[in-house]
Amino acid sequence: MTAPTVDVHAHVLLPEVEALVAGLPGLAEARALDARRNGPASLAVSGPMVAERVPKLTDVAVRLAAMDARGVDVQLVSPSPSHYHYWADEETAERLYRLAGEATAAHCAQAPDRLHGLGLVPLQHPRLAVRALEHALEQGLSGVEISSHAPGRELSDPAYEPFWARAAATGAILFLHPFGCTLDERLDQWYLSNVVGQPTENAVALSHLIFSGVLDRHPDLRIIAAHGGGYLPTHIGRSDHAWSARSDAGAGCAHPPSSYLRRLYFDSLVHDPHGLRELIRVAGPDRVLLGSDFPFDMGTEDPVGALRAARLPDADFHAVRGGNAAALLRKD
Structure with a gap:
């Protein structure tokens, strides 16, 4: 039997979340930072782009029709990263992750054979992380989506150790999807905030997980890195060289960094x-999953066609197209 075609990078917009944070202290400051990071020209394009995609982001019937047109059988649906709101205080953050998990679960429940969902974790409050993960799993979600960092905390922060341990023990899927790059105004033209910022944040976050030994301590973690892991997989040789050449670079992890990509x-x-062929070479054909960033403009309208363009061996093509993701989702 042929495995379904599974898209692991697809988003849902949750108006309930934005209603929750509307008018709260901190929101205006966070939006001002986002505006500085993106620049006025990018904001002028992004606003209408998102607005015209709201039906695909909120209406399950429209979503399913779009999936059919793309040849996608199943989506792993994560909240729009704009819903992270890592500026929120602890009380608001708890209400937010609960609302996001319940709303995402309700969205996916309208087509349970085709939609799997992810919740959110307030990384700015590490002591809530385990509770947020467990709440998501209680809703029937497959795991949670996290950003590349929280204000003042990298993913290597020891405060996240209970979260990593619980995620490994439960087999939850963790979808690592950045939102906002700390290079700030250096990237405020030509949409560099996303073009360069997202792959940079992916590379930094994964490097923290690797070099700090998080993946040594929690080898059963099931982390999916968005955007092909950013710049790291194609430059992993530099990481290996540093690990072997410098005592400070090699102090935190037991093996060459490239080994952790698998x-x-x-x-x-x-x-x-x-680039896709190189990612598959360094990570392995069993570690790459189809992703489209549905339905945003920085994604692909034809994820299967983009995969086909890599001219992979048939077994690898079908593994990436859906076999790997189907196996991952069956473990939930």
């Missing part, structure tokens, strides 16, 4: 068939 999962969204 403990992670990556979506296929690299926008280049040669």
Whole structure:
């Protein structure tokens, strides 16, 4: 039996979440930072782009029709990263992750054979992380979505150790999807905030997980890195060299950094068939999953066609197209 075609990088917009934070202290400051990071020209394009995609982001019937047109059987649906709101205080953050998990679960429940969902974790409050993960799993979700960092905390922060341990023990899927790059105004033209910022944040976050030994301590973690892991997989040789050449670089992890790529999962969204082939070479054909960033403009309208353009062996093509993700979702 042929495995279904599974897209692991697809988003849902949750108006309930935005209603929850509307008018709260901190929101205006967070939006001002986002505006500085993106720049006025990018904001002028992004607003209408998102507005015209609201039906695909909120209406299950429209979503399913779009999936059919793309040849996608199943989506792993994560909240729009704009819903992270890592500025929120602890009380608001708890209400937010509960609302996001319940709303995402309700969205997916309208087509349970085709939609699997992810919740959110307030990384700015590490002591809530385990509770947020467990709440998501209680809703029948497959795991949670996290960003590349929280204000003042990298993913290597020891405060997250209970979260990593619980995620490994439960087999939850963790979808690592950045939102906002700390290079700030250096990237405020030509949409560099996303074009360069997202793959940079992916590379930094994964490097923290690798070099700090998180993946040594929690080898059963099931992390999917969006955007093909950003710049890291194609430059992992530099990480290996540092690990072997410098005592400070090699102090935190037990093995060469490149070996950890085969403990992670990556979506296929690299926008280049040669880059995709290289990702599959370094991570393994069993560690790459189809991803489209549905329905945003920085995604692909034809994820299967983009995969086909890499001219992979048939077994690898079908593994990435859906076999790997189907196996991952069956473990939930």
